[in-house]
Amino acid sequence: MQTVLEVIGWAGSLLVVASLMQARVLRFRWMNLVGAVLATGYNAAIGVWQFAFMNLAITVIDIYWLTRLYRERHDAEVYQVLPVDAANAFLRHLLDVHRDDIAAHAPWFDVAADAGTAAGGSRHTFLVVRGDEAVGVVAVTDAGGGVGRVELDWVKERFRDFTPGEFVYRESDVLRSAGFDRLEIAPREELDEEYLRRVGFTMHGDRWARPVAA
Template identity: 30%
Template sequence: MLGIPAVEWFGYFASIVVAISLTMSSIVKLRWLNMFGAAIFSAYGFIIGALPVALLNLFIVFANIYYLRRIYTQTSQYRLLEVTSDSHYLNFFVEHYQPEIKAIFPHFDKSSLAQSPLCFLMLKEALPIGVFVGHVDEQGQMEIYLDFVMPEYRDFKIGKYLYQNHDFFAEHQIQSLSAVSSDARHSKYLSQMGFSQSTDNTWSRPI
């Protein structure tokens, strides 16, 4: 095609994959795609006899494997920090991500914070990456108003830490969870976290 050797198309494809990887907002997706692109580029370098290209990209492959392994195996890096509903940082975080929060949680607004006795910042090491707020009734059912994480950290890792944190639920006498979702991405997340869909927009799960 166009007089270009097939091996060059191989190189162009590798370049496209690497370029696309750099547009990913999720760190996990970025590393997976970048690793795939680097592997293709490394193979391309060996095929054409360009050892600097081949070896550099092979190093990138192993670097991505190292960091992906850390991402998937480390859970101690996550923490929940309880704050009050009038926390300046909590309100700043919600305001900063308001457009996306509104798209995923259309029923949530700033006034919902005042109705949320339980408000938490979700931390990765010392970095706030998300917010978790809700209300627990007398029967121990927690209605989740907001469970939002920054786009670059949406790898389900913090969610698994949160929803498998039995000490957290026991401390706050939470027996079951409920959430409302009208967003396909959020519904997929709830399903991954063990929620079952009870009505069109309502999801629930026991502890």
């Protein structure tokens, strides 16, 4: 029995420590929660009530934040979409700071390309923001005839367990205002197909596509 308790205590401590090294918000909260629950049980079992109370408090805090994060993940009042000029200084700074991460997830996207154009037409860029923090960027190239080709749908690692790009596709009129009736994405190995389906894209011929909501 003592051995089992020790294993639970160590597991809880290691999970709490490991959670602090997680960049993703949801992953951090879930690991921290499980670790705190185990540590609460261990400390209560051996009668160390100060640490049992501390870890119980952490458990309650984690449950609060997880509930809030899941409640807000699809809330259009929490995430907003801002159309920005492709030459916008803040946008250029954001893309440059996260150049390596963007290259890993969208190697075809040229961060250093001319600010207003891309291969095949002009580029429209949309910032997804949460409060005063920019959490993602969607860049769409105008292919003519109301068709937009999504060249970049990127989100910061902290928010990668969420789908803030959906607010560009579903919850705003920015695409319609930019003159798009249809969006297309060329199939690529790096694409998250589950995410594309979740935000309304389906395969049409040789590419992913979805209409732009009126």
